[in-house]
Amino acid sequence: MANGSEIKEEMGPCGERPAGAEGPEYERLKAELSREHELYLRTLADFDNYRRRVERERATSAHAGKRELVIPLLEVLADFDRALEHLGDVPEWMSSGFVAIYKRLTSSLQAQGIVPFESLGNRFDPVRHEAVGLTESEDAEPGTVVAELSRGYCWGDEVLRPARVRVAQ
Amino acid sequence: MAKAVGIDLGTTNSVVAVMEGGKATVIINSDGGRLTPSVVAYSKTGERLVGQLAKRQAAINPEQTIYSAKRFVGRRYSEVQSEIKNVPYRVTAGPNDAVRFEIAGKQIAPEEISASVLRKLADDASKYIGEKVTDAIITVPAYFNDAQRQATKDAGKIAGLKVLRIINEPTAAALAYGLDKKGNETIMVFDLGGGTFDVSILEVGDGVFEVKSTSGDTHLGGDDFDKRIVDWLAQEFLRDQGIELRKDRQSLQRLTEAAEKAKVELSSVVETSISLPFITADAAGPKHLEMKLARAKFDQLTADLVERCVGPVKQALLDAKLGERDIDEVVLVGGSTRTPAVQALVRRLIAGKEPNQSVNPDEVVAIGAAIQAGVLAGDVKDVVLLDVTPLSLGVETLGGVMTKLVERNTTIPVKRSEVFSTAEENQTAVDIHIMQGERELARDNRTLGHFRLEGIRPAQRGLPQIEVTFDIDTNGILTVKARDKETDKAQEITISGSTQLSRDEIDRMVADAKGHAEEDKRRHEEVEARNAANSVAYQAERQVKALDGSVPLNEKARAEQLIADIRQSTKSEPADIARLRRLTSDLQQLVYGLESASHGSAAGGPQGKPPGADDVIDAEFRPSK
Numbered sequence: 001m002a003n004g005s006e007i008k009e010e011m012g013p014c015g016e017r018p019a020g021a022e023g024p025e026y027e028r029l030k031a032e033l034s035r036e037h038e039l040y041l042r043t044l045a046d047f048d049n050y051r052r053r054v055e056r057e058r059a060t061s062a063h064a065g066k067r068e069l070v071i072p073l074l075e076v077l078a079d080f081d082r083a084l085e086h087l088g089d090v091p092e093w094m095s096s097g098f099v100a101i102y103k104r105l106t107s108s109l110q111a112q113g114i115v116p117f118e119s120l121g122n123r124f125d126p127v128r129h130e131a132v133g134l135t136e137s138e139d140a141e142p143g144t145v146v147a148e149l150s151r152g153y154c155w156g157d158e159v160l161r162p163a164r165v166r167v168a169q
Numbered sequence: 170m171a172k173a174v175g176i177d178l179g180t181t182n183s184v185v186a187v188m189e190g191g192k193a194t195v196i197i198n199s200d201g202g203r204l205t206p207s208v209v210a211y212s213k214t215g216e217r218l219v220g221q222l223a224k225r226q227a228a229i230n231p232e233q234t235i236y237s238a239k240r241f242v243g244r245r246y247s248e249v250q251s252e253i254k255n256v257p258y259r260v261t262a263g264p265n266d267a268v269r270f271e272i273a274g275k276q277i278a279p280e281e282i283s284a285s286v287l288r289k290l291a292d293d294a295s296k297y298i299g300e301k302v303t304d305a306i307i308t309v310p311a312y313f314n315d316a317q318r319q320a321t322k323d324a325g326k327i328a329g330l331k332v333l334r335i336i337n338e339p340t341a342a343a344l345a346y347g348l349d350k351k352g353n354e355t356i357m358v359f360d361l362g363g364g365t366f367d368v369s370i371l372e373v374g375d376g377v378f379e380v381k382s383t384s385g386d387t388h389l390g391g392d393d394f395d396k397r398i399v400d401w402l403a404q405e406f407l408r409d410q411g412i413e414l415r416k417d418r419q420s421l422q423r424l425t426e427a428a429e430k431a432k433v434e435l436s437s438v439v440e441t442s443i444s445l446p447f448i449t450a451d452a453a454g455p456k457h458l459e460m461k462l463a464r465a466k467f468d469q470l471t472a473d474l475v476e477r478c479v480g481p482v483k484q485a486l487l488d489a490k491l492g493e494r495d496i497d498e499v500v501l502v503g504g505s506t507r508t509p510a511v512q513a514l515v516r517r518l519i520a521g522k523e524p525n526q527s528v529n530p531d532e533v534v535a536i537g538a539a540i541q542a543g544v545l546a547g548d549v550k551d552v553v554l555l556d557v558t559p560l561s562l563g564v565e566t567l568g569g570v571m572t573k574l575v576e577r578n579t580t581i582p583v584k585r586s587e588v589f590s591t592a593e594e595n596q597t598a599v600d601i602h603i604m605q606g607e608r609e610l611a612r613d614n615r616t617l618g619h620f621r622l623e624g625i626r627p628a629q630r631g632l633p634q635i636e637v638t639f640d641i642d643t644n645g646i647l648t649v650k651a652r653d654k655e656t657d658k659a660q661e662i663t664i665s666g667s668t669q670l671s672r673d674e675i676d677r678m679v680a681d682a683k684g685h686a687e688e689d690k691r692r693h694e695e696v697e698a699r700n701a702a703n704s705v706a707y708q709a710e711r712q713v714k715a716l717d718g719s720v721p722l723n724e725k726a727r728a729e730q731l732i733a734d735i736r737q738s739t740k741s742e743p744a745d746i747a748r749l750r751r752l753t754s755d756l757q758q759l760v761y762g763l764e765s766a767s768h769g770s771a772a773g774g775p776q777g778k779p780p781g782a783d784d785v786i787d788a789e790f791r792p793s794k
Contacts, residue, residue, distance in 0.1 A: 046190050049299045082447035086455050124229065126222040131229040133418045143213065149419050164419070167229045 013111040067160065070114060074161045075104065078150040109153075116151045128152055131164040138169035173333060173546040175341070175538025178283060178321065180239040181363035181390075183207050184535035185290040187298055188543030193345070193536040195529075198293040204531060205293070209285045210234040211272050214714050219289040228418070231257040231622070237364070238282035240387070241268045243320030250690035255388075263292050283324035291330055304331045306542040308534050311337040311369045311383045333545045336397040339369035340378045341537030342500045346525045348786070349376045355495055357485070359515055359524070360502035361478065364390040368481050370489040370496070382488035384481035389474065391432075391505040397470040398428035402443065402460060410456050412449050421449055424458075431462050436507045439464045468510045475510050482518050499524040504531045524660075547758060558583075559675040562639055562647065565602040565611035567592045568696035574639045577607065577679070582644060586638035595627035599635055601651050603664065608680030609689035610696070615678075622660045630707065691746075698749040699739045705753050706735045709760050731756040 080102050087095040109115075119129060122145050132149055140146045145165045152163030175193070177184045182204040186195045196377035198205045200221045209224035211233045218226065240252045246269075253260045261276065264267035269276040286309070295302045309321050318335050341356030343349065353374040360367040367385040371378050403414045410542050414420040425445050430658045434441040445458040468475075486493065500514060506512065515524050528536060535713055544587040558581060563573035566589065574585045591599065597624050606614030625633050634654040641647050644729055650661035682689070713720060720728075735752050738745060756780035 033385050043190070045300070049190055052299060053297070079446045082455075086447070086450075087456060124226070126218055126225040130225040130420060131227070162225060164422075 066112070067155075070109070070112075070155075071160060073109070074153050077109075080105070081151060112155075114153055114155045114160065116153050117163070119145045119148045119152055119165055121145065124165065124167045126162075128154075128159055128162055129165045129167075131167055132164050134167055134169040135166045137168040142168050144168050172294075172298060172300045172302050173306065173541070173542035174291065174302050175535050175542045176287060176290055176305050176307045176322075177338070177341070177532075177535035177538060178239065178307055179207055179362065180237055180365055181207060181287055181392075182531075183290060184532050185294050186532065186535040186539035187294060187302075188539050188546075189298065190592065193539040193543070195532045195535060196290075196294045197294065198290070205286070206236070207239065207283075207286050208234060208236045209238070209282045211728065212591070215273075217285060219285050219290070232259065234258065235270055235272075235277075235282045238270075238279045241270075242279040242283055242324070243317030244268055244279075251531050259423070263318070280320050280324040280327060283321065284327035287325055287328035287330060291328065298563055301468075302330075304333050304542065304546065306334050306336055306545070308336055308338045308341045308538050309333055310365075310367055311339050311380045312367070330693045333542060336366070336538060336541055337369070337378070337380060337545075338534045339380070339500070341534045341541065343371060343373065343378065343498075343534045344500075344504045344537035344540050345528050346500060348372055348500070348525075349378065350496055350499075354497040355381075355489075356500060357482075357496045357505060357519060358500045358502060359478075359482070360385075361505040361511060362390050362503035362504075364388065364392055366390060366478060366481065368478075368485045370485050370491065381491070381726065383483045384485040386477060386481055386489065388500070389477055393474050394432055394471050394505060394508065395428045395454075395503060396430055397474070398462065398467065399424045401462075401466075401470055402428065402458065406448075406458055410449075410451075412451060412456065414449060414458075419448065423448065432467070432508070435464045436469050436509060464509065468591070468659060471508075471510065475508075475514050478511070479518065493518060493520045496522065498522075501526045501530050501534070502533055526702070536573050541783075550557075558641060558645075560615075560678060561606050561607055562605050562617075562641075564589075564637060565600075565604060568700050569611050569698050570609065570693060571604050571606070571611045574637065575641065581641045582643050584638065584640045586636055589635045589637060590631045591625065591628070591633050592630055594630050596630065596633075597625050597627055598623040599625065599651065601637065601649065601660075601662075603647075603649050603662070606678055608685060609693040612691070613681075613685070616661050617664045618649070620649075620651070620660055620662045622653065622658065624656060624658045625653050626655060648769045664680045695744045695746055698746045698753070699744055702718060702735045702739055702753045703750050705756050705760065706732045709756050712760055712763055714761060724759065724763065728756065728759050731759065 069070065083098070087098065090098075106116075117128065121140075124131060124143055124145055129145060129152065133145050137146050144167065145163075146168045147166035149164040150165065153160045172187060172629050174185050174187045174196070177186075183206075184195060184204055185198075186193050188194075195203050197203060198220065202221065205220045206224045208220065208223040208227065210218045210226055210230055212218060212226065213233075213401075223234060224236075227236070235258055237252075237256065241249055241260065245266045246260070247266055249260065249268055252661050259271040261271050263276055263278070268279055270279070270282070271277075287305070291302045291305065305325060307321055307325055309318055313321070322332045322335055338360065339356075342358050342360070343356050348354060351373070354372070356371045356373060358367075358369045360369075365385065365387055366389040367383065369383045370381040372381055399415070399421070406414055413445065414424055423445055427445055431441050431443050440461055440463045443458065443460045443462060447455045448458045449456050486496075496519050499519050499522055501512070501515065504525065506515075506524075507530065512524065512526075516522065531598065558575055558577060560578050561573045561577045562575040566572045572587070572589075574587055575583060589599075601620050601622060602611065603617045603619070604611055604614040605617050608614050622635065625635070636652045636654055638650045638652075639647065640650070645665075645677045648661055650659060652659040687760070709728050709732055712724055731752055735756065736750070738749050738752060
């Protein structure tokens with residue numbers, strides 16, 4: 001069987017190898033080809049996954065843009081909730097106007113599908129609740145929410161802002 | 170195909186990144202965040218929670234919520250006495266003096282906690298990239314000893330990951346900036362995270378990093394800066410209102426959040442306002458907190474914290490037997506290095522050198538780890554070679570405009586084609602003038618080559634379809650081909666120097682285009698207005714000729730007058746764009762009028778398109794000279 005160097009000489013720059021011929025150069029090229037092919041497949045796979053993710057992200061990018069705007073607004077809404085607790089201290093014309101503004105704000109969020117969820121009396125769930133602390137309670141079962149310090153909001157299946165809660169000990 | 174990720178397993182937060190198409194990308198976790206809290210909790214029901222969810226329930230389950238596990242990993246129980254004092258969960262001694270956390274009567278090793286965090290990161294990464302993640306590179310502080318490194322590796326194994334390598338955090342940060350490729354250098358990595366401060370001095374040569382020295386403060390970080398703002402706000406409020414806000418958990422939480430937000434804002438503005446309405450109430454009614462915090466005041470509140478970084482930096486230099494001038498590069502790591510006072514301190518300590526901070530300091534370690542993972546998995550070395558065209562490439566079209574086919578910074582190899590047409594009646598040849606540059610007009614750009622495509626069948630202007638293709642191969646060699654779609658006649662040219670410009674030349678050309686943007690835009694508009702005017706005048710002429718006899722004399726005279734006006738206007742230099750547009754629009758209206766009148770007389774025939782309005786034509790070549 002011919003060795004590699006002889007074969008090299010037999011071949012022109014684009015020469016064809018006789019069928020079945022082998023040698024170090026042939027092996028090297030074969031290995032290189034399989035490495036390159038592997039790399040090519042990897043890049044294709046990378047690109048395919050990337051393309052799919054970009055498509056997915058494009059579909060959700062409008063959602064993401066809204067979320068960026070809405071989450072800080074929910075903080076303001078929590079301030080509103082705190083203010084509502086003190087409405088008895090102001091004249092009626094003021095409090096009714098204030099409530100009207102609050103309603104407009106919440107209904108425009110609701111129109112976008114952003115709605116508060118109930119937490120009081122439910123079992124503490126870290127997906128929907130953020131615990132501020134424990135409270136002794138006679139009648140509530142341990143692990144249930146006994147006080148809601150700020151409301152939680154969801155948007156479809158997504159929890160936009162967990163409720164801040166106190167939990168029965 | 171298995172993917173390898175880079176994981177920055179931090180004391181407070183962890184980050185995971187992956188190489189994708191030759192670039193490191195930080196992975197968004199299942200909660201939508203880029204940082205995952207390094208927190209693991211065991212709920213009363215035996216459920217295990219990791220990350221954000223574990224953090225949310227920490228206040229009601231402090232004894233079974235483990236954070237800062239990194240402070241315990243791979244250490245002996247007898248070594249960690251001072252750390253135990255700082256945490257609310259139970260730490261006990263296991264076999265061979267090993268550290269164990271005691272949770273509901275069970276002993277859990279710090280490695281298991283780290284493993285839970287690693288598992289979540291790998292799962293989130295798999296979901297994000299749509300491919301199973303099996304291999305990882307995990308980073309550890311440079312000062313970690315063998316036992317701590319081994320324990321971290323074990324954590325990876327428990328998580329079901331193949332740990333390709335454990336690398337130093339400062340090394341990863343330097344890799345993210347490509348400092349391994351810069352030859353022999355001395356690098357200082359300044360890492361001020363959420364709760365720890367590390368400074369490391371590295372030496373790199375032939376792509377190999379050597380840690381010369383490390384120093385730091387295991388209890389100094391961004392949380393301390395937040396606390397200074399909280400204390401200041403609370404004290405001011407106490408003085409004005411007589412109420413201590415820190416006693417109420419809910420108020421304290423709101424104060425802490427507001428403080429962190431203010432700190433972040435003060436990195437980009439010099440004053441910020443903190444507003445917490447209805448923060449508390451007394452007999453007189455509700456109280457609001459409304460304060461302004463200037464950066465100068467913030468710097469004053471935190472001056473001693475910033476100053477605490479000085480000692481470790483000096484110590485690290487001393488241990489490495491180096492002076493401040495021996496440091497070639499400084500890399501900033503950790504969110505707290507965004508604080509202007511910290512950056513000023515770094516510059517002061519390292520002889521005014523500008524630190525590397527273009528990569529997000531929260532993510533730089535994970536990015537470096539991902540790059541290393543890519544190298545080990547074999548996908549970096551080759552993919553990184555993907556190049557881009559430094560300048561736009563295109564051809565000259567009617568009116569001396571450059572029409573770009575390949576925009577600058579397009580990744581190569583790339584192939585783009587566009588269909589053009591002729592600008593004159595019976596034009597039988599087109600000149601393809603290949604250009605490179607960012608300016609609007611051909612004459613301001615660089616010519617790469619010329620060729621001529623002949624043998625186009627004589628036809629009305631705008632009818633022939635000439636497809637021009639730009640093909641750049643991986644070596645940056647450009648082949649331009651023009652083909653007449655009707656006759657299939659083609660001509661091509663190969664240009665090899667299209668990417669071989671020096672960096673300076675490219676920068677100059679790009680800057681030049683920016684500098685002339687306004688002027689170029691106006692000139693481009695002028696050319697467009699002229700082209701549009703000529704095209705409408707041409708259509709009108711044909712229309713009038715075609716409908717000869719059926720056109721009312723006054724309309725014909727008006728059309729002729731407008732055509733003459735347009736011909737005159739297009740010749741003036743510079744062109745009066747507004748006047749040209751007005752004339753063009755008037756003539757266009759007239760042409761439409763003529764058309765519908767003629768169609769009307771032809772008893773409702775199909776609505777015709779003005780000639781030359783074929784959709785495929787993007788631009789026209791000027792006639793071949």
